[in-house]
Amino acid sequence: MNSVSIGGIKLPGIVALSPMAGVSHIAYRGICREMGAAYAPTELVSARSIRYNGLEKSMQYLRIDPETEGITAIQLFGAEPDDFTAAIEKIMEDPVLSKVDIIDINMGCPVPKVVKTGAGSALMNSPQTAAAIVKACKKALEGLPRHIPVTVKTRTGYDASDKGKPDFAKALADAGCDMLCVHGRTRPQMYTGECDRKAIALMREAVMGYDIPFFANGDVTDGPSAKTLMEECGADGVMIGRAARGNPWIFSEVAAYLAGSGDIITPDEQERKETLLRELEGRCRWCDEEIAVREFRSVMPFYVKGLRGAAKLKVRLCSALTVNEVKEILEL
Numbered sequence: 001m002n003s004v005s006i007g008g009i010k011l012p013g014i015v016a017l018s019p020m021a022g023v024s025h026i027a028y029r030g031i032c033r034e035m036g037a038a039y040a041p042t043e044l045v046s047a048r049s050i051r052y053n054g055l056e057k058s059m060q061y062l063r064i065d066p067e068t069e070g071i072t073a074i075q076l077f078g079a080e081p082d083d084f085t086a087a088i089e090k091i092m093e094d095p096v097l098s099k100v101d102i103i104d105i106n107m108g109c110p111v112p113k114v115v116k117t118g119a120g121s122a123l124m125n126s127p128q129t130a131a132a133i134v135k136a137c138k139k140a141l142e143g144l145p146r147h148i149p150v151t152v153k154t155r156t157g158y159d160a161s162d163k164g165k166p167d168f169a170k171a172l173a174d175a176g177c178d179m180l181c182v183h184g185r186t187r188p189q190m191y192t193g194e195c196d197r198k199a200i201a202l203m204r205e206a207v208m209g210y211d212i213p214f215f216a217n218g219d220v221t222d223g224p225s226a227k228t229l230m231e232e233c234g235a236d237g238v239m240i241g242r243a244a245r246g247n248p249w250i251f252s253e254v255a256a257y258l259a260g261s262g263d264i265i266t267p268d269e270q271e272r273k274e275t276l277l278r279e280l281e282g283r284c285r286w287c288d289e290e291i292a293v294r295e296f297r298s299v300m301p302f303y304v305k306g307l308r309g310a311a312k313l314k315v316r317l318c319s320a321l322t323v324n325e326v327k328e329i330l331e332l
């Protein structure tokens with residue numbers, strides 16, 4: 001298995017966590033890293049909000065911990081190059097955030113609230129603005145003691161009829177993007193339908209001549225699906241989203257499969273429950289316990305999926321308010 005470098009930063013693997021709002025918490029990202037994820041970016045954070053409201057308002061999404069996470073990446077979204085410039089300037093003034101290794105730009109978010117501002121997947125319709133954003137980020141990061149690469153995560157199209165956007169991929173590479181990750185769905189598909197590997201391959205092909213790594217994303221649930229996605233798209237690595245919710249073991253499983261080892265690490269019931277608790281306790285370090293438990297309610301069901309009595313466990317976990325209640329429900 002070839003190793004991959006993003007702008008000179010050598011990744012410890014080729015299987016990464018795909019950013020997910022509400023899921024990619026700092027506590028979870030550390031666990032993913034421990035379980036073999038090459039890296040795990042933050043969820044999307046508004047560059048405009050950082051510019052006008054400062055870092056503090058977005059800190060719960062922005063915070064990074066280079067010690068537990070290894071390679072850190074912050075994902076920003078926005079529609080104006082100047083917002084990115086200002087946001088990066090602020091990030092670089094913070095003693096911890098300035099240690100970030102990678103700045104990722106979201107050009108794939110399909111949520112109408114984001115798209116109608118011209119951000120996320122709307123940028124696929126404005127290649128010039130998208131390129132200007134990449135350039136603005138690169139410029140804002142120039143002259144620092146460390147090289148901080150700029151990556152982009154996008155989709156295969158803005159309209160349902162789109163079957164890949166090779167020119168868009170090229171425009172990003174021409175602007176100096178240091179890595180491109182493409183999710184094989186169009187904006188209107190959101191997360192429905194199947195990942196279009198041919199459309200991803202078309203975009204991969206378009207940036208073949210550039211010396212940048214290319215990650216594919218969409219519907220990876222295990223080793224074989226990751227291998228098919230990589231092979232059919234000619235990708236250097238994969239990002240895993242939904243199948244990684246409550247399932248950080250997927251990173252070592254997929255990495256082992258891609259490396260040709262048949263070892264599948266299946267966590268037992270106890271390990272699943274203990275890891276759930278560990279993530280919850282990690283989340284509690286950053287905010288009030290009740291808020292942490294409430295926020296974690298959307299993730300806990302994924303940890304107990306498939307366990308004995310999962311249906312009842314899920315219902316009870318979703319009404320818990322304290323860590324002790326969660327422990328009691330899980331009999332830990």
Ligand SMILES: Cc1cc2nc3c(=O)[nH]c(=O)nc-3n(C[C@H](O)[C@H](O)[C@H](O)COP(=O)(O)O)c2cc1C
Nearest residue numbers: 018019020021043044153183218219220240241242
């Ligand atoms: C709940 C949820 C939140 C997401 N949030 C983000 C996000 O903040 N940034 C981003 O680039 N993609 C986001 N995505 C998209 C995923 O990163 C990924 O591209 C998509 O789920 C397809 O990969 P998968 O089939 O492995 O899930 C989100 C997806 C889900 C399901």
